[in-house]
Amino acid sequence: MAIYLAPISTGLGDLIVSLPAIQALIQSGQPTYLISRTPMQEGLETRIPGLAGIIRETDFDLDSLSKEDVYFNLRNHPLQTDFVWGSNEFQQLYPGFKITDVLKGICADYGIAANYEQLVPLPFNNRKETAGAIVFVPGSAGIVKCWPSYHWIELAGRLSQSGHKIVVVGQPDRSPIVKDCVDAGLPHISTPKIEDALDVLSSALCVIAGDTGLMHMAVHQNVPTVALFRYNDMFKRDYEHVRTITAPLCHQACIDLEFSAVPNKVISFDSFAENEQKVYWETWECTKESWRERCMSMISPEAVAQAVSDLVALSAGKR
Helix, strand or coil, X not given: CCEEEECCCCCHHHHHHHHHHHHHHHHCCCCEXXXXXXXXXXXXXXXXXXXXXXXXXXXXXXXXXXXXXXXXXXXXXXXXHCCCCCCXXXXXXXXXXXXXXXXXXXXXXXXXXXXXXXXXXXXXXXXXXXXXXXXEECCCCCHHHCCCHHHHHHHHHHHHHCCCEEEEECCCCCCHHHHHHHHCCCXXXXXXXXXXXXXXXXXXXXXXXXXXXXHHHHHHCCCCEEEEEXXXXXXXXXXXXXXXXXXXXXXXXXXXXXXXXXXXXXXXXXXXXXXXXXXXXXXXXXXXXXXXXXXXXXCCHHHHHHXXXXXXXXXXXXX
């Protein structure tokens, strides 16, 4: 008998939030395989203790499984397929539901004993560059989820004045926000592999990030994390070591764009190449050209600095 699990969607964050389910299946003692949906979900398999292997979804032949084998597709459940998460219809049926509530419900129905109350971090190698440092993760696959670069730069000044070391993680060649931060002189650490990012974030004093895969990685690693969200904070995760700051409601034109697609109806993905599989968050942009008018700009550096101070104090009190 073997067990196969495909995460809730295509991104790195979707893999990270699915980890408690994967870890629970591994603990069952049966060989457990991860079905990766995009290249963003590859690279961590050697850091998941007990994982039997990884198979790309495009190479996975469901018909070849034996009668004893089990396949869990976390997208193939009414909590995923019936509505777009965060929509009015979803909120009316499941008031207050966030991603953890969704995954708890799916896992319960599938008989997966996932523990979302106590996260089990992945093993990592300590990185001296981020020991005692606050790590900025300014980039995202979706520009609509980004905090403006001038806020990041102002925040760096505030935190530096308080004696904190600042480090930026991300890809300047792919994210204009990361590039702006690096061009402004903020120290940058290259993380060419996802394992590098795991090591860097896990070694940090605190992580500040938007709604991204690396933010979810920091949360899973029990690193104090300040998460910056749009109004639709479906992926908000409530843990003691997390502070979430949510932007005000988007402009209606942006909301109309957000819910013009039906990503919930996609159960599996038949394309693997990054240039062929467009991530949902990359299919639309904010309708306001000026960053000053965008909802994410309404989150103030003062509020983020205060959240960092609270988390650092809480962490220090536990030592």
